[in-house]
Amino acid sequence: MGSKSNIAFYVVVGALVVVFLGALVWMHLQTSERGKLKKKIGVVRAELERLSKENPTPEHLDQIKAQHDKAKTEYAGLIERLLAWWDKDVYDEQKSPREPVLFLGDLQRSRTQIRRFATKKHVELDPDVENLGFPEFLSDDKPPAEVTYDMLKERSAVKDILMLLIHDGVESIDSITRLEPAPGGKLYGKHLFSVSFTCKYPSLAKFQADLVNTAKVPVDPYGDFPRNYLVIERLSYLAQDRKIDRIEQEAAAARAASAAGSDVPHAELIRRPDTYDGRGSLGSMGGRGYGTVRRPPSVVGGADVREQPRTTTVGRMPNYNILSVTMTISMVDFDEDITGEIPALKEATTPRTASTAGTTNSFGGE
Secondary structure (H helix, E strand, C coil): CHHHHHHHHHHHHHHHHHHHHHHHHHHHHHHHHHHHHHHHHHHHHHHHHHHHHHCCCHHHHHHHHHHHHHHHHHHHHHHHHHHCCCCHHHHCCCCCCCCHHHHHHHHHHHHHHHHHHHHHCCCEECCCHHHCCCHHHHCCCCCCCCCCHHHHHHHHHHHHHHHHHHHCCCCEEEEEEECCCEEEECCEEEEEEEEEEEEEHHHHHHHHHHHCCCCCEEECCCEEECCCCEEEEEEEEEECCHHHHHHHHHHHHHHHHHHHCCCCCHHHHCCCCCCCCCCCCCCCCCCCCCCCCCCCCCEECCEEHHHCCCCCCCCCCCCCCEEEEEEEEEEEEECHHHHCCCHHHHCCCCCCCCCCCCCCCCCCCC
16 A cells, blocks of 8 residues: 555656646746747837838927927027127128228217216226227327228227216226137127226126116117127126225325324315215225326316206215226127128128228138
8 A cells, every 4th residue: 555655646746747847848938939029029119110200190290390490489589689789880881981091080989979978977087998999090090901890890899888887887997908809609709808997886787787688778879788799708806995995094194294294184184985086995906096086077068067967865875885897898799690691791802992901700701
């Protein structure tokens, strides 16, 4: 009996082993078939995706067209906003002639306008500023040998900068210099300018805001400014505390009176704290301090500005420090991809006269 039961056990175990091995073989075959099926499915999907790209459905075509139209509309709007600041007059032969003598005459008229506007607004101009960044021509009233479009653009940008500074009520403008043009981006170049001026903080904030004012700033009676796309590249300023500066001036005045043995009462030697030099109360900065007050000419168009009524302000005004500001400002010079075709740049390269031959757009024009 024992041997028969053992035989039956071994038979059962052997049968189970055979079944197990068969199951393993079957699973392996199924796995292999599954892998082959997945590869076939991947190939079919790739082919379907390729066909869908080559033959998009009408719905896909409508979506693509809508996206294209949207991008085209937004780009057109961007160009329109950029050109809102573009001074097209620099390419107009009537408004911006390139004859050297006429170019000098326009510079002289701009200098007169800026000088009168500064006098009206009580802004002091350094003598070099009245050369508008073109001292080689205006200092001796000597016309240039040739006039380029770059010179016309720079003249326009300088007038924009000075007009806005004066309009925004700075204390003084100490210098403005044309720097070397610089490369910008794929669609634009840059003309650079360095300007130094003194002002109070509200004037500085207003000037920075006016540079990017999409509605432009009406400066009566000279027009709307800026006419060019101007960007502040660098800005630095210095300020000296007015209270400390006044104390130092009082001490210096007292020492001078004591050394000179003056009989003038001390109170009369001390300058009133609410009266400041027209160039700013900056003491050690650039030699500007509480010296003699320098005023611009008082006569504007035959009228004495001192006789004009002044607005009375009720209450105490904030005692802002005078800032000595230096800025590097760039005028963005758009390429024809932005501005569109400019007929003036398509003229024959042969100069009309030897004195009027010049270059054209330095950044993308021909």
